[in-house]
Amino acid sequence: MTAVLPDGIAIVEDAAPEFEAVAAIQRGLHEFNQATGGPYDRDPVTLLVQDAEGKTLGGLLGLTFWGWLFIDWLWLSQEVRAGGLGAELLRRAEAIAKERGCTNAYTDTFSFQAPGFWQKSGYVEFGRLDGMPAGHARVWFRKVL
Known part of the structure; x- marks a missing residue:
């Protein structure tokens, strides 16, 4: 199931995401956490x-x-x-x-x-x-x- 928002951004349901998609989420959260909480x-x-x-x-x-x-x-x-x-x-x-x-x-x-x-x-x-x-x-x- 995919939901397209008015700005063209899509929310995609994916039961078996590719490694790179998962890694992008993990990397983003780790970068935010370390920028806020320290290394x-x-x-x-x-x-x-x-x-x-x-x-x-x-x-x-x-x-x-x-x-x-x-x-x-x-x-x-x-x-x-x-x-x-x-x-x-x-x-x-x-x-x-x-x-x-x-x-x-x-x-x-x-x-x-x-x-x-x-x-x-x-x-x-x-x-x-x-x-x-x-x-x-x-x-x-x-x-x-």
Whole structure:
């Protein structure tokens, strides 16, 4: 579906946009954010849990920017859960963030995942979106490092 506005600008619905279209949006927003908030100094934080054969059993993916650690993903396969690996991944990510000068961390999770893990790790809930998904909530946590 395409909507053409009076000035000739078109709004185009595209279920599979080309890479360059997506990159233009990302680039534009990043440029605006950095012009307003300062340089990102974005650096990834990637920690993997692997078995003896090198198979990935989980890990933590995040990044540091503007003095914050953002933890995007933290997942462990069932066979290595409950052994303290999640806490160790988090401890290591926070140490990397501190080395990079970060003073805070944040993440989001769902109420059916492990909000208690974050609370036990010193994170405090600062936001909640009930009904995301139905019967559950999306929950945001932060921690001063």
